[in-house]
Amino acid sequence: MMRPSDIGNPPYVARVEKIESDNRNNVKVRVRWYYRPEESLGGRRQFHGAKELFLSDHYDVQSAKTVEGKCIVHSFKDYTKLENVGAEDYYWRFEYKAATGAFTPDRVAVYCKCEMPYNPDDLMVQCEGCKDWYHPACVGMTIEEAKMLEHFVCFECSEDDFKQFQNGFHASPVSDAKVESKRHKR
Ligand SMILES: [Zn+2]
Numbered sequence: 728m729m730r731p732s733d734i735g736n737p738p739y740v741a742r743v744e745k746i747e748s749d750n751r752n753n754v755k756v757r758v759r760w761y762y763r764p765e766e767s768l769g770g771r772r773q774f775h776g777a778k779e780l781f782l783s784d785h786y787d788v789q790s791a792k793t794v795e796g797k798c799i800v801h802s803f804k805d806y807t808k809l810e811n812v813g814a815e816d817y818y819w820r821f822e823y824k825a826a827t828g829a830f831t832p833d834r835v836a837v838y839c840k841c842e843m844p845y846n847p848d849d850l851m852v853q854c855e856g857c858k859d860w861y862h863p864a865c866v867g868m869t870i871e872e873a874k875m876l877e878h879f880v881c882f883e884c885s886e887d888d889f890k891q892f893q894n895g896f897h898a899s900p901v902s903d904a905k906v907e908s909k910r911h912k913r
């Protein structure tokens with residue numbers, strides 16, 4: 728964590744690549760910046776979590792005196808497995824090109840009827856049929872209702888179940904085609 732240029736702003740986050748001193752014994756750190764979503768060209772989007780950072784291709788040399796403390800920038804997978812998220816826990820899932828605003832990867836899995844990438848700050852429920860994840864609000868539930876649920880089957884899957892029941896044991900070709908057309912990536 729490094730002191731921001733404006734005192735009111737949150738600290739900058741960087742990965743220290745090298746520590747060295749110059750010929751006058753000033754200690755310098757070579758850093759690779761993490762960008763917060765609001766610092767990126769595209770700005771913060773709905774699926775960006777509060778603790779999300781982008782690993783940029785922007786390097787700098789700074790005085791070691793600007794270092795304020797330490798934090799942990801987890802991989803996205805590790806972050807989603809944390810039992811408790813502390814103030815020092817952050818994550819990254821995208822690399823970011825500071826000059827062009829491009830992200831790597833430029834495609835990620837999307838979920839729910841709203842087809843959004845996963846925001847780990849938002850509660851989602853998993854359908855036992857299609858295994859897709861849904862935001863409670865997108866399937867007409869409150870967060871409190873979703874937390875109480877022991878089982879969840881989405882509307883499409885409960886309709887498919889009903890059709891299979893009507894058609895007998897074998898699913899019709901129509902319902903097979905429907906399952907195959909479900910998109911999980913874009
Ligand atoms: Zn949704």
Ligand SMILES: [Zn+2]
Binds near residue numbers: 857
């Ligand atoms: Zn489903």
